[in-house]
Amino acid sequence: MQFSQYDPGDFYDELFNEDGAPRAAAKFLVERIDALSIEELTRRQQVAQNSLFKLGVTFNVYSDSQGTERIFPFDVIPRIISSSEWDELAAGLKQRIQALNLFIDDIYHDQKIIKDGVIPAHIIESSPGYLKPCVGLNPPNGIWCHITGTDLVRDRDGEWYVLEDNMRCPSGVSYVLENRRVMKSTFPQLFNSTAIKPVDDYASQLLETLMNLAPSGLPDPTVVVLTPGIYNSAYFEHSFLAQQMGVELVEGRDLMISDGYLQMKTTKGLKRVDVIYRRIDDDFIDPLEFRPDSMLGVPGLMQVYREGRVAIANSLGTGVADDKVVYAYVPEMIKYYLGEEQKLANVPTYLCWEDDQLAYVLDNLDKLVVKSANESGGYGMLVGPHSTPEQREEFATRIKAQPRNYIAQPTLNLSRVPTLIDQSFEGCHVDLRPYILYGKEVYINPGGLTRVALKRGSLVVNSSQGGGSKDTWVVQNEE
């Protein structure tokens, strides 16, 4: 009786078919929720929220006064993906990561993909994520992108698209783990009766991936998580992952280079560090080679890294693949490096540096989403259908001034999931960020972070812009 008044609307709903019946994988959940009163459900939502707040599962908002923490709003209705659909997604993600890794390795070495005319040289050279000091680097086993959080969306037709790859320091996995823990206590019976794929091995897999990077022959390498400090928006996560892996959480000021090695300052003197899981941007990692004003990094780290005396995950230089112009070439990369067709589609992307595409973009600003090529977090973006003529005017000027820095994509009708708002269900738009580890093999944590736009009709799911999150359940198909 709960869902009887729920209107999936003219969108792809993750829990319901077009005819309003629950999807096969979601049937058990819909039945369970229908059996609860709205008061009971609201109460459970509150208990879940409180539990996250008490644990300090928070993020910092940059625009707020320093140190303001907010809870990432959490909704108790999970998003459900059937295991067969998940397997297809996973295969597509794996293919993509492998191609992107080969691409990064190539452009910092021989640049075959440029020489063969697949990607123009000027695109790479003008990309702020392409770092000259990384040319010729040889990270252990040729792997650059150890940890990736790919953003996926589903359009009205039910097709999945990759929105961004996030090859630098993707955040959010701590919410996946904490949301799941809270959901287990919110709906224990469902976890007892249904095969929902567990997510808890992420920390072990991550530690394994990091230990594998250590210079060979070290029986017990020292792994650390490098954070910019407690005012960073994702500080909770840095601390959480260090705790879950049982490794030190360090800041730049805890580290120094001594005797040709990276060392940390302890109460008993210096201790060598073998592997860094860095959660600071490339630019800040070493003031001697990148931003000289950085206080977050370690002077001289890059040289030690180059000599192979310390491993860094993700490798430096991976940001070039986060350039949204470079992103547009991923389907070609997959063909070029793997000789395969892409299994998981890109969103069709118009490149403003190409004249004919620029003309189309300027003529259709009211229909397209325009994005700055090198910003993230929902900043520097124009959502055409929701924009005013003044905003479009402003963007047109900006695009014409720097066409290389802008891309445009059709406005997708993001799929929706019923969400508990003011004691009733509303369809809210969602995306999905699965977490992928590239160590000896490719590991993909089943599910990922479902972000949900809690403002009515909003398509922006970023935590900094009023988004929340949901647990994601990969549910075994019934045979």
Place this chain on the structure above:
Amino acid sequence: MLSRVADSIYWLNRYVERAENVARFVDVNLNLLLDSPVGVQQQWRPLIVTTGDLALFTEKYGEFNSDNVIHFLTFDKDYPNSIVSCLQRARENARSIREVISSEMWEQINAFYLMVTEASQDSSSLIELSSFFAEVKMASHLFAGVMDGTMSHNEGWHFGQIGRLLERADKVTRILDVKYFILLPSVHDVGSTLDELQWIALLKSASAYEMYRKRQHRISPQEVAQFLILEREFPRSLQFCLLQAERSLHQITGCTPGMWTDPVERHLGKLRSELDFITMDEIMEVGIHEFLDSVQARLNQLGKVIFESFFSFKLTA
């Protein structure tokens, strides 16, 4: 362990203990006032004098009345040693070492912080205040208990202990000093009922009244001072704090107790062993206030040496 982490866990514990002791300070005065005869002027100045932050107070508030003093010590966000500032900094330190401490400790410090910040937004009457101070004391005990029961008694734990114990040692000398500054209506009142009531209030503010009674029975100024300075078994006495801090210190360094390899062990060991053999008569000869003053100076010095030895990293060739 990382020097920065050791520093944070040390200060986390110092700030929590400091908040608790500020609550005790204010509480002792509130108690004294309740017992004062009608017509005797309220004395709030001694409280500020013993904190050592007299200049700061007079600059901002001027007048020594109960509202000003209580606000300054409790809810003034600009005063770094107020209860609310202590909690804010304790939490900040805890936040930077969340992966080192137990989740239970974090939850407790978070709840403690929220309780204090919420209270600071209320305007409170006298009665609510005294229950607020009781809550602060209890929250601090809870934190210490949670830490004792949920965190490995490893290097970090011992640094935390040292922080808490040295803070407590410093504050017990200051609580004792409050009585030195409180003026009796006239010299004839020395040894009077009023005098005895004040000593009882002081013991109570250190949670020492009942334990003192079991030991000494009669209330006498010298015995009270002796109890709070030299009693080896009472957990809020100066000597107890020093003994326990020294134990933790030797756990960290691995050095045999009674010996020293670094300046911290030497400074702490020296002070503790002096107290081992000093008598109350000797203390009275110097004067209690003067004696307490010198102890405070040496505790400050000890804090500096700890910082230099463990927290500020210097590369030695």
